[in-house]
Amino acid sequence: MESAVYLGVDIGKSGHYALAVDAAGKPIYQTSVVNDEVALRKLVDWAKERQASVVVDQPGGAAALLLKLCWQSEVRIGYLHGLAMARARDFYAGESKTDPKDAFVLADVARAHPTRVVWLEPSSEALAHLELLCGYDADLRADANRITNRLRGLLVAHWPALERAFGERLDSRGVLAVVQQYPSGPAIKEAGVEQLTAALKAQRVRRPEAFAKQLHDAALAQTVTITGSATAARLIAELAAQLAAVLTRRDELEKEIEEGFFALPEAAILRSLPGIGPRLGARIAVEIGSISRFRTPGHLAAYAGLGPTPWKSGTSINANMPSRLGNHRLKNALFLAAFASWDARRIFSSLISLAIFAVVAISSPIAGTAFPFAATAPALPHPCARWW
Secondary structure (H helix, E strand, C coil): CCCCCEEEEECCCCEEEEEEECCCCCEEEEEEEECCHHHHHHHHHHHHHCCCEEEECCCCHHHHHHHHHHHHCCCCEEECCHHHHHHHHCCCCCCCCCHHHHHHHHHHHHHHCHHHCEECCCCCHHHHHHHHHHHHHHHHHHHHHHHHHHHHHHHHHHCHHHHHHHHHHCCCHHHHHHHHHCCCHHHHHHHHHHHHHHHHHHCCCCCHHHHHHHHHHHHHCCCCCCCCHHHHHHHHHHHHHHHHHHHHHHHHHHHHHHHHHHCCCCHHHHHHCCCCCHHHHHHHHHHHCCHHHCCCHHHHHHHCCCCEEEEEECCCEEEEEECCCCCHHHHHHHHHHHHHHCCHHHHHHHHHHHHHHHHHHHHCCCCCCCCCCHHHCCCCCCCCHHHC
């Protein structure tokens, strides 16, 4: 569907810049717009009167209000991703990067190459809910990783033997509770093995006697006090409390994600694939969105960056290279699912099942709402799947 007018909107936090071109690529309208409903509604009404197609450089975030108004007014709106935008800018005169130029590039690329634009459709409330939860979970995961690294850094700097003694158990909630009580080598020395054992037992830590002896021996091994150890001990206790709170919130969030994921009609199919649990399944569902927007399974594979890239020139170069493009979050989720399934046969089975999922979903007359074989899809549970 081609339009007579294309309206490019360069998205900003507090305001946007809009520029429209006609079928010949000549600018016919440009203005700056405040990011609020009244101003954006006027812009959308202008586009609707001229049957213009709107093109933005963000598929959400600061553009969310504009997207919603366009969908309500039945104005077609599309998205040009950042890499295509950066490459297209090189074809236009000048090295400057300004909001008017970016808006013009968006509109002109949509006019000349409409197939390069991803035309957006409103997502369901369930998917929007799940997308927000998955985004928050990713933020919490990054916070947990950052706090853990900081915690280990302080331990290595002041009590390296103690950090080795904690090992991989440092980021478990039971051990973190004990670290808040005894955050330093001297504190562990003073507590003694029996008191440490009692504290570990109270937190239901595995093999508390052996672990307490291991920590106590590591504390006794260092007699030198490094400058700033008292402050480090206080910070370690504070970081341990922060990390425990983040891990607790992630566990609570996992239940919310699981409830939201199983409310989706495609959840039964995704859950049947080896290595996919509620967290990974939710991420895959969010990144795919409506399956009906992919015409063939090959389009879905290309979107995930799983399709091979031919690398050929004359007779000397003839190879298929792995693609570095595609949706990296979706590709990473599929990699984790394959890694969790662990068995090559199960990995192959999961890829085949994903292809079947795409074929049936696309060909079904009720694609995107329900899938006829979801209730009978074979379950392939895996002990690692729930952690992903």
